[in-house]
Amino acid sequence: MNVETKRPGQASVQYGDVRGEAAADIADVLGGLSAVGKALGFRVRGMIVGIRMFAGPAYDSRVSVTVQVFEGGSWDDIKVAREASGGTLPVTEHDLMVPLVDFIRCFKRFSVGLFVRDTGVHELKAVMAGD
Numbered sequence: 001m002n003v004e005t006k007r008p009g010q011a012s013v014q015y016g017d018v019r020g021e022a023a024a025d026i027a028d029v030l031g032g033l034s035a036v037g038k039a040l041g042f043r044v045r046g047m048i049v050g051i052r053m054f055a056g057p058a059y060d061s062r063v064s065v066t067v068q069v070f071e072g073g074s075w076d077d078i079k080v081a082r083e084a085s086g087g088t089l090p091v092t093e094h095d096l097m098v099p100l101v102d103f104i105r106c107f108k109r110f111s112v113g114l115f116v117r118d119t120g121v122h123e124l125k126a127v128m129a130g131d
Contacts, residue, residue, distance in 0.1 A: 005088065008050060020114040024107040036106040037067050040098050046071040049078070049091060053103055063103055065096045 011022070030036055033048040042048075050068035068091040070078060082089050104110055115121070 008089075011052065013054075016117060018114040019117050020112065022110070022112045024111070025109040027106055027108045030106060039106050040065060040067075040096055040102060042067050042094060042096055045069070046092075047073065047078070049089065055100065059097075061100055062097050063100045065098055065103060067094045067096065068092075069094065 009021075011019075026032060026036060030039055033051060034044045036051060037044050037048045046069045048067055049070045052066040052068070054064040054066075056064075070081070070089060070091050072078060072081060078089060115124075
C-alpha cells in the first residue's frame, strides 16, 4: 500500500508554471461533497472530505477526479481521528474519469485563480482597465 501525506486541497501539475488556488460553492440541489461524489457516479462508503480534479492534453473533454474518503461517519469521527494522529486525517483515494461539464455542474460557483510562479509578489494592487 502506497501512503502519501498531502496538504488538503493541494494541487499540482508537471511544471507548475502558474500557481494559485480554487474555491467552489456546492450546487444547492446536491448539498455536500458526498452528494457531489454520487452525482459523479461514485458509490460513497464513508464521508467524502476532498475532491481533486486534473485535466491534461490526453483527456480531451474528460477529467480525472480523485475522491478522498474518510471511513468514519461523522464530523466527530473526523475530530477524533485528527486528534489521535496529530492533525493528519487518514483517507482513501478513488480515481474516476468524468466529463468536465459534469464536474463543473456539481458546483453553483467555481473559481480558479492563477499567478505566475517565482515572482516573489505577495500582493497585487489591481486597477480595472477602461475600454
